[in-house]
Amino acid sequence: MKKLEKHVYVHQLKKEGFSVSAIARKCNLSRNTVYSYLEKDFEEAMDWVNQLQTRKRILDPFQDQILGWLREHPDLSASQIADWLDERCHFHDVGESTIRTYVKELREKYYIPKEIKFRAYEALKELPKGKQMQVDFGEIKVKTLKGSSIKLYVIAFVLAHSRYKYAEWQDRPFTTRDVLRCHENAFEYYGGITEEIVYDQDKLLAVSENGGDIIYTEEFQSYKENRGFRVYLCRKADPESKGKIENVVKFVKGNFAKNRVFHHIDTWNEQCIAWLMRKGNYQVHNTIKKRPVEVFALEKPHLRKVSLPLSFESQRVSSITRVVHKDNIIKFRSNRYSVPLGTYQPQEDNVVYVRIENEHVIIEKHQGDKPLAIHPLSRGKGQLIKNNNHSRDRSRGIQEYMEAVKGSFDNQGKIQCFLKQLHERYPRYIRDQLQIMRRAITEYELYADQALDVCIKENLRSANDFYDVTKYIAKNQTVVKKPLPTTHDQPPSFSSHKWEEKAEVRELDGYIKILEGE
Structure with missing residues (x-):
């Protein structure tokens, strides 16, 4: 029954002598609503009904959004629309019955019918807890x-x-x-x-x-x-x-x-x-x-x-790939996991392999390699899981760090000169530069002395330059480490045919020309 018709009916029952409680029962209204109806005459009721038809409703700001969803997906349910309003519009201050009524009116007004499917089920007794x-x-x-x-x-x-x-x-x-x-x-x-x-x-x-x-x-x-x-x-x-x-x-x-x-x-x-x-x-x-x-x-x-x-469930499973970000972390299952400082390299693919084993996240540069990092698997979200040794080593002094790096080279005079110039050029980033040097030595130990010779000869004064030259030499495997000559400090000569391959990552054309003697 429409509101205006119900208003007239309430007044009619009252004139016939019915009590407010009886009117409420007959019209399926609360007594407060009956009192509200009785306080309005017919003209006031007309104005009230007109106001209801033109008033703003709580879902009106989302009308265009809901209409767009219904037109694109005519089979959307009101329940799903309620979830989408919560998820996509962060709006949840409304009951689902209100949404159902609003969606029903939109469907009728804009002729967007919904197909109804029905399936009959037989009622069964509820099972006990844990059964x-x-x-x-x-x-x-x-x-x-x-x-x-x-x-x-x-x-x-x-x-x-x-x-x-x-x-x-x-x-x-x-x-x-x-x-x-x-x-x-x-x-x-x-x-x-x-x-x-x-x-x-x-x-x-x-x-x-x-x-x-x-x-x-x-x-x-x-x-x-x-x-x-x-x-x-x-x-x-x-x-x-x-x-x-x-x-x-x-x-x-x-x-x-x-x-x-x-x-x-x-x-x-x-x-x-x-x-x-x-x-x-x-x-x-x-x-x-x-x-x-x-x-x-x-x-x-x-x-x-x-x-x-x-x-048998803890056996190694297939790895998935993730990209190392410039802050040396990977994103996995809504969390961030650290990798060693310097793993990220500009202009490289920076792809690593990730797998779960025994409730731990295993991160590898190549499948089957020694892991770059092992972290406990986090069940939370938005967390940073970081190993202590993936940060800058602040527990050691710069001089001590330099001595540790120098110990990996045969010619102490050359490495001392290189590190001194490195410190002068990068005073604020010397610790980062030393870590990159240490990484190059760890990964390509056999070729560190030869790469140092090339960097000094060609005036390359950066740990990244040293890393790239070391990596290139190791990749092409041009030299096996030998004792340096004692009579002079000139770097060993190279035949040009060893350096004809173009670098696949990081622009090394300059290094190729250097090593070819151009």
Whole structure:
């Protein structure tokens, strides 16, 4: 009933002798609202209704934004729009019922209908705390920043009692080892494991049903025995057996992933965890009428604790690449991890390989090399994880530092002269220059004396010059270190054919000409 019609009806009932309480019951209004209606005559009610139609509403500032979303994605739900307003506009001071009403009116006003899908489920009794977890897979195509499409794969977990969810994504199909790794991540996320886990008869887990005697894959059978949980396999799309997880997969795909732009799989997973905290596990569940995060707090003590990752799960995994930034850090899973000072080199690719092993982040310049850095894996966000030896060595004096560098060279007179000129040219950065010298000596020890000869002869007075010449000589392997001549201090001669290759990184054309004698 429209407000004006209800106003007239309230006045009519009052003239007929009904009490305010009776009018409130008949019109489904509060008594205060009835009093408010009775205080207005018809003209005042007309003015009030007109004001309601022209007044500004709390969501009006976002109308164009919401309309743009609806026109681009007509299948958006009001719940997803509420999440996008929170995530993208930092606006959450409004109830979801208000958003539903507002979106419904926009759809009607601008003719943006929404397709409604319905699926019937049979109600089941609630399971006790810590009893069951359900697992299922899903996939969805999403747009990338470049406008192309990519298929993403998700594995989702839900605790049957509290409806507390966890999800993990990949940009490639899951393997059995991927599934086991995700299980370990889920157990860590939940802080324990349930007595029973429900699955589809997926080929990654089971080979054959065999008349009830289920044959599991070798890896999953071993994992199940080690972790000690019961398995319940059900038929595909069986809502009676695993309707909770099917709803979760649908919710994760429809509310989080749908219409979201993909950038990188790590960023995507970080956004998904944030969505779980903000929406997936925080929104009131329609069945239990409680927030899963609140019910989970009561269920968590009933989960069985799990040990550290099993030995077969801790084997070396494939590395991913990261770029070293100019402040000698890499960004990994929303945190910053340090690498040794001087690892970053201007005009080079500065790519390193990163892998997780035994809850540590291993950073390597090349796969299989001695690690540049090893850090404990951080579960937080926005943190700087830095080794003490990745900073400038302030515990040693400059002179002591120079003596340590000098000890790596045969001709003490030459290195003394070079370091003195280095100090005069870079007084504020002498410690950085010495660290670069030490890095060059550590990586290319056999060629340090020859590189020093070249730098002195050609008046190159920078630790970076020394590093580049040393690296170039080592790369071309032109010389094996030999004792320097005692009768003169002239650098050894080089045949020009050794220096015909063009440097691949850092512009070394000048060094090539120098070494060729031009």
